[in-house]
Amino acid sequence: MTYPDTQLLIDGSWRAALDGRSLPVLDPATGAEIGRVAHAGIADLEAAVQAAHRAFADWGRSSPLHRSDLMRAAARLLRGRVDGIAAMMTAEQGKPLDQSRAEIMAGAEIIEWFAEEARRSYGQIIPARVPGVTQLTVREPLGPVAAFTPWNFPINQAVRKISAALAAGCTIVVKAAEETPASPAELARCFVDAGLPAGVLNLVYGDPAEISGYLIPHPAIRKLSFTGSTPVGKQLAALAGLHMKPATMELGGHAPVLVFDDADVDAAAAAMAAAKLRNAGQVCISPTRFLVQDGVADRFTERFIAAMAQAQPGPGSDPASQMGPLANERRIPAIERLIRDALDRGARLATGGQRLGNEGWFFAPTVLLDVPAEAAVMNEEPFGPIAIVNRFRQDDEAFAEANRLPYGLAAYAWTRSSARMQRLQEEIRAGMLTVNHIGLSLPELPFGGIGDSGMGTEGGSEAIGAYLQTRFVTRKG
Ligand code: NAD
Numbered sequence: 352m353t354y355p356d357t358q359l360l361i362d363g364s365w366r367a368a369l370d371g372r373s374l375p376v377l378d379p380a381t382g383a384e385i386g387r388v389a390h391a392g393i394a395d396l397e398a399a400v401q402a403a404h405r406a407f408a409d410w411g412r413s414s415p416l417h418r419s420d421l422m423r424a425a426a427r428l429l430r431g432r433v434d435g436i437a438a439m440m441t442a443e444q445g446k447p448l449d450q451s452r453a454e455i456m457a458g459a460e461i462i463e464w465f466a467e468e469a470r471r472s473y474g475q476i477i478p479a480r481v482p483g484v485t486q487l488t489v490r491e492p493l494g495p496v497a498a499f500t501p502w503n504f505p506i507n508q509a510v511r512k513i514s515a516a517l518a519a520g521c522t523i524v525v526k527a528a529e530e531t532p533a534s535p536a537e538l539a540r541c542f543v544d545a546g547l548p549a550g551v552l553n554l555v556y557g558d559p560a561e562i563s564g565y566l567i568p569h570p571a572i573r574k575l576s577f578t579g580s581t582p583v584g585k586q587l588a589a590l591a592g593l594h595m596k597p598a599t600m601e602l603g604g605h606a607p608v609l610v611f612d613d614a615d616v617d618a619a620a621a622a623m624a625a626a627k628l629r630n631a632g633q634v635c636i637s638p639t640r641f642l643v644q645d646g647v648a649d650r651f652t653e654r655f656i657a658a659m660a661q662a663q664p665g666p667g668s669d670p671a672s673q674m675g676p677l678a679n680e681r682r683i684p685a686i687e688r689l690i691r692d693a694l695d696r697g698a699r700l701a702t703g704g705q706r707l708g709n710e711g712w713f714f715a716p717t718v719l720l721d722v723p724a725e726a727a728v729m730n731e732e733p734f735g736p737i738a739i740v741n742r743f744r745q746d747d748e749a750f751a752e753a754n755r756l757p758y759g760l761a762a763y764a765w766t767r768s769s770a771r772m773q774r775l776q777e778e779i780r781a782g783m784l785t786v787n788h789i790g791l792s793l794p795e796l797p798f799g800g801i802g803d804s805g806m807g808t809e810g811g812s813e814a815i816g817a818y819l820q821t822r823f824v825t826r827k828g
């Protein structure tokens with residue numbers, strides 16, 4: 352695989368930025384430059400918005416069946432190209448090849464799910480009070496969408512937004528992450544090669560703040576979808592609100608893991624360590640705050656630490672690596688700061704805690720024990736391979752701690768008691784709760800948070816609704 356330079360996709364053409372600017376793309380396993388990505392300026396952004404606006408005239412009126420057929424063709428192309436795209440994703444993002452491959456295959460499934468949903472955006476006929484009156488609702492696409500996707504899942508984050516928008520009949524301008532540009536560009540290429548009309552899908556890179564500041568207020572843009580950190584999400588949602596545009600926000604999390612004294616402790620330790628190591632912990636639903644009941648705390652902690660300590664970090668291109676490097680260099684000081692702060696406040700380091708080697712951005716899987724609630728890592732999303740293991744005595748303590756933060760994305764729990772499961776279901780304030788297994792993130796399931804973790808869902812039967820608006824018509828005769 353030769354890692355490509357990435358161009359902008361505007362109005363059906365792949366091209367450089369009009370002013371010729373580009374940014375370096377670095378391999379997180381070595382820190383070396385492997386390619387360049389075009390850096391859009393305002394003139395490029397305007398061209399992308401105008402293309403999305405023009406294309407909406409036909410795409411928004413096209414039949415759902417037509418859109419669905421085209422999307423299925425794109426999904427087939429994506430599956431067929433999995434090996435080449437996976438190699439690019441691993442080169443730019445760092446994750447092990449099998450994780451890149453799984454993300455791409457899941458992306459094809461997401462396209463297919465939304466291709467089906469396109470055909471089911473039903474309106475309603477509402478019984479009238481008066482004879483001869485017909486009352487009906489029409490669901491129609493909102494219009495051109497501005498979407499912002501991050502670097503942790505370069506395809507997954509983009510494919511959810513692109514598929515929902517296209518299925519609904521919206522056109523879209525996507526700003527994908529500058530750190531990981533090639534794999535989302537290959538995703539876009541599958542749609543183009545499947546026959547998507549020019550301008551329906553546009554892809555840009557550049558200065559994130561400049562792009563959001565230009566696209567969100569633009570009169571032709573009718574909807575915002577953003578995945579990233581809570582502070583940036585709040586700024587962008589405020590800007591969307593100022594211009595009366597609906598926004599889907601998929602933001603940060605700080606997932607609690609409740610392990611009760613009747614849990615299958617060995618299964619919990621193994622599954623949760625694997626989940627923590629996935630994508631080097633750079634996952635918004637990554638399990639982070641482990642709350643383990645006294646009776647099983649020693650056993651769970653020992654198994655969990657062993658699983659974390661045994662994991663083999665290494666370049667994603669090496670099949671022996673179980674965890675790749677962090678995706679960008681700025682995560683290293685961010686994580687070091689959180690660990691130092693926790694230790695200064697009395698936490699204990701069970702394993703890891705430091706950067707590995709002097710090439711690339713590898714960080715050891717880290718477990719912190721007995722971390723006080725005021726430590727920064729107990730309150731800020733670590734977004735790296737760090738787990739906190741604290742103990743509790745009474746169930747109520749665990750529920751209170753799980754719900755302490757303003758975040759509410761994913762929550763995990765392990766118990767054999769159906770009474771506890773019922774209580775978890777009623778009390779845990781999270782957009783997604785998974786008990787005794789890891790069952791999140793399939794295309795047919797809701798995916799989204801509550802509170803500071805965002806608003807809206809990017810999966811399941813409700814997701815396409817975020818790209819549609821409802822009009823009501825009543826007529827007599
Ligand atoms: P960041 O907040 O600078 O950026 C996060 C993402 O938002 C990036 O993709 C970035 O390009 C984009 N972004 C930043 N400012 C923007 C703006 N003004 N307009 C539009 N887009 C903007 O942080 P980072 O250092 O890249 O990542 C670290 C933090 O981001 C993590 O701690 C995590 O909380 C969050 N994050 C969350 C997800 C997720 O899946 N929810 C993904 C990536 C990052």
